Amino acid sequence: GDIRPQEFRHRLDIPTLRGVNIQRLFGSQRALKSIEDFTEFEQRAAYFDGDPVIATKKGINVLERGSQVHFMAEFQAILDFPPAPKLNIYGMLCPTKATEAEMRGQELFFGKTKCAVCHPAPYYTDNLMHNLKTERFYKPRMINGRMASADGPIKTFPLRGIKDSPPYLHDGRLLTLEDTVEFFNLIQGLKLTEQEKKDLVAFMRAL
Numbered sequence: 001g002d003i004r005p006q007e008f009r010h011r012l013d014i015p016t017l018r019g020v021n022i023q024r025l026f027g028s029q030r031a032l033k034s035i036e037d038f039t040e041f042e043q044r045a046a047y048f049d050g051d052p053v054i055a056t057k058k059g060i061n062v063l064e065r066g067s068q069v070h071f072m073a074e075f076q077a078i079l080d081f082p083p084a085p086k087l088n089i090y091g092m093l094c095p096t097k098a099t100e101a102e103m104r105g106q107e108l109f110f111g112k113t114k115c116a117v118c119h120p121a122p123y124y125t126d127n128l129m130h131n132l133k134t135e136r137f138y139k140p141r142m143i144n145g146r147m148a149s150a151d152g153p154i155k156t157f158p159l160r161g162i163k164d165s166p167p168y169l170h171d172g173r174l175l176t177l178e179d180t181v182e183f184f185n186l187i188q189g190l191k192l193t194e195q196e197k198k199d200l201v202a203f204m205r206a207l
Contacts, residue, residue, distance in 0.1 A: 015157060016161070016164070016165040017079050018081050018161055019079070019080060019081040019123065019158050019161065020076050020077070021076070021080075022125075022127075023125070024127040026038035034073075035076050036065070036069050036070065036073045039069050039072045039076070081123075082160075082161040084160065086098050089122075090121060090122055091122025093206060098206060099202065101198065102202045102206045104196075104199040104202075104203075105202045106203045108196055108199060109203055109204075112192075112196075113184070113190055115184075118130055118156045119159050123158045123160050124159035124160055124207060125158040125159070127156065129153035129154060129156065130156060131151070131152060132187055135151075136187075137187070151171075154169075154170045155170065159204060159207050162204050162205075162207055163204065163205045163207070168180045177204055178201055181201055185197065
């Protein structure tokens with residue numbers, strides 16, 4: 001069961017549901033393998049940041065799996081990604097539509113920065129989990145009632161439509177795409193120039 005609130009709980013960002021139909025991992029611990037499982041779990045066990053009063057007010061409303069859960073899952077499955085008019089059928093930029101900065105950003109994304117290792121086209125997710133090992137850069141300590149410690153493996157979220165769904169990373173620690181580029185620049189030791197950072201952001205805004 002859920003033993004939170006406690007100091008080692010992780011803050012979680014609420015991701016967009018657009019494009020959820022192409023994802024294969026769901027839930028904060030990524031143990032749910034279908035939209036139906038995710039829908040039922042959230043209804044039964046939605047967590048209110050350690051406030052049992054709000055959870056009690058919400059009450060228990062167990063959904064019927066064969067009809068209600070199924071219908072909710074079908075609705076979520078039609079929430080497509082937002083339009084990306086500069087992308088071709090393979091999820092790559094059309095040179096005749098993209099700017100020079102966007103094209104340079106795409107080259108960086110699939111080359112020097114190795115972003116595409118975890119975020120391949122066309123949806124820019126590999127539907128796997130990866131450990132960034134950010135604990136290399138700090139010692140565990142208490143910050144605002146939560147222990148800053150190792151994140152462990154985290155889900156690779158799709159980058160399609162990423163410009164419309166800040167904040168970023170699994171816990172919303174990065175407020176802008178610029179922050180996100182700088183974060184990965186640091187943890188990967190990429191040594192990107194200021195222009196390269198701007199080009200990467202330009203590319204992601206076109207997704």
